[in-house]
Amino acid sequence: MITGATSGIGKELAVQFVHKGYIVGLIGRRTERLQQIKEELGDNVFFRTLDVRETDKAKKTYPELIAEMGGLDIMILNAGVGIDKLLPQWERDEKTIAVNVMGFAHGAHFAFNYFMKQGWGQVVGMSSIASLLASGRAAAYTASKHFVSNYMTGFRQKVKRIDADITITDIRPGFVESEMTENNKGMFWVATTEKAVRQMVKAIEKKRNHVYITKRWRLVAWVAKLVPQFVWDRI
């Protein structure tokens, strides 16, 4: 199952997994897009319209979609928002926290419990290289991605302690072409969606704990961990 599957990374994940023979369940708010993707990709695609902020509805929607798909092996929590410049500052932050933190955490919690009952499974979270860096221009976004990565680390520790057969994969992309980034300025090393997702699919299938997408962003992660905060504050 892939949340946020109507565009960008989520849609391309659906395309590449279907081409590999997987049965894929799509989640997003734009029903016409979901219908269109199903028409393009065929019978192995199922979908439900859902706003991941509506956690009460999600509690019913996820099991319904899983039943239609005939089971669940991998839950990819990809739905996310960037900086909505049309909203005033607090509403902007509130939306980011509601989708990227609450919607994500609820999905992760659901998937973890489902896989605990099942005895195996894989939870994949779409974090970001931004999880490693605070930013005055995108405080809520960077903090939300820090939450995603930290939450997944906590789940991974829990899995290890109880020796469960559940993989927790934390994906940390740099810049990737998508609707979220189409009007961004000052980006570098921007990967095509196809290339970025090819590397993500490989990491998911290899059951990796963490991966930077594309690979060269490991360098930025390494620098981010070494450079002291007071230096970042001046950049």
Ligand SMILES: NC(=O)c1ccc[n+]([C@@H]2O[C@H](COP(=O)([O-])OP(=O)(O)OC[C@H]3O[C@@H](n4cnc5c(N)ncnc54)[C@H](OP(=O)(O)O)[C@@H]3O)[C@@H](O)[C@H]2O)c1
């Ligand atoms: N592109 C990058 O450079 C980059 C870098 C690092 C991390 N990421 C992360 O990658 C993920 C995918 O982003 P993208 O770049 O592919 O952007 P995108 O094209 O804007 O895709 C975002 C997806 O999330 C869905 N979504 C947004 N709010 C939702 C909600 N409330 N409920 C359900 N679905 C919702 C959207 O679907 P609907 O509008 O139909 O609901 C859409 O399918 C995000 O978590 C983002 O933070 C992206």
